[in-house]
Amino acid sequence: MIFRLRRWWQARLGGDDAPTLDNGAGLSRSERISAQALARLLQTAYRSPQMPELMSSLPISGVDGTLKRSKVPVSAHLKTGSLRDVAAVAGYVHAASGQRYVLVAIANHPNASAAKPAFEALLAWTANDH
Numbered sequence: 001m002i003f004r005l006r007r008w009w010q011a012r013l014g015g016d017d018a019p020t021l022d023n024g025a026g027l028s029r030s031e032r033i034s035a036q037a038l039a040r041l042l043q044t045a046y047r048s049p050q051m052p053e054l055m056s057s058l059p060i061s062g063v064d065g066t067l068k069r070s071k072v073p074v075s076a077h078l079k080t081g082s083l084r085d086v087a088a089v090a091g092y093v094h095a096a097s098g099q100r101y102v103l104v105a106i107a108n109h110p111n112a113s114a115a116k117p118a119f120e121a122l123l124a125w126t127a128n129d130h
Helices: 002-013 035-046 051-057 112-127
Strands: 075-083 086-094 100-108
Touching: 002 035, 035 051, 035 086, 035 100, 075 112, 086 112, 100 112
Parallel strands: none
Antiparallel strands: 075 086, 086 100
């Protein structure tokens, strides 16, 4: 399985930064992906024929999922994630200009849960095309 993922990654995304997977659910401490690699994956996914299904599977900021309580008034399809000492957000932001951006932020720190205001500030900044 891991060998197949590496082959798939190299064929579609290039580079040697394929994620390290354990169970594939993202709940393992041994799984790894860089923010840059995740952003490239999201860029590639956006250009794929499966993009509409991917977008519809991601929570909408301020509407549903883990982003339902978001105070940032933006249009974005994002997925959040957290484990002890890790917090992350990744997905697509629809900016005021009409441009769509890939956004990825990952905090690895014993106080990672405190990164939520920084993630929200980054989301607002991106949505305003800064």
